[in-house]
Amino acid sequence: MIHEIGHSLGLYHVFRGISEVESCNDACLETEPSLETGDLCADTNPTPKYKYCRDPEPGNDTCGRRHFKNTPFNNYMSYADDDCTDSFTLNQVARMHCYLDLIYQSWRPGSKPAPVPLPPRVTAQDQDSLTLEWFPALTGHYFDR
Numbered sequence: 001m002i003h004e005i006g007h008s009l010g011l012y013h014v015f016r017g018i019s020e021v022e023s024c025n026d027a028c029l030e031t032e033p034s035l036e037t038g039d040l041c042a043d044t045n046p047t048p049k050y051k052y053c054r055d056p057e058p059g060n061d062t063c064g065r066r067h068f069k070n071t072p073f074n075n076y077m078s079y080a081d082d083d084c085t086d087s088f089t090l091n092q093v094a095r096m097h098c099y100l101d102l103i104y105q106s107w108r109p110g111s112k113p114a115p116v117p118l119p120p121r122v123t124a125q126d127q128d129s130l131t132l133e134w135f136p137a138l139t140g141h142y143f144d145r
């Protein structure tokens with residue numbers, strides 16, 4: 001579920017750029033972590049598609065590169081098992097925030113949040129009387145205050 005929500009918020013697989021390229025001449029081929037190739041995140045090392053919880057063994061289907069170290073197998077956008085994945089990188093988080101702002105901007109509600117009621121406050125009290133004071137409900141963006 002987290003992996004799929006990552007896609008919905010603009011993330012690619014961490015192995016895009018190695019396993020998800022049209023050819024070895026693809027402009028998206030990721031030779032080093034980059035904001036411009038592969039998964040467009042500079043803090044996920046290039047990796048082939050791999051489902052185990054470790055760096056992949058040397059392979060042959062990766063455009064000449066055979067060894068991949070410090071691969072992001074524990075990243076939610078890998079294909080490793082759920083009990084191995086536990087994180088997004090900072091670049092991925094930033095990308096998701098930007099994607100939300102740019103792509104889903106029209107989904108923001110047009111109306112303001114409901115007013116926030118404030119409880120009355122006791123200003124005076126003795127044996128026979130009670131004096132209360134209250135303020136009108138706060139309106140607008142409460143979270144800005």
Ligand SMILES: [Zn+2]
Pocket residue numbers: 003007013
């Ligand atoms: Zn996926």
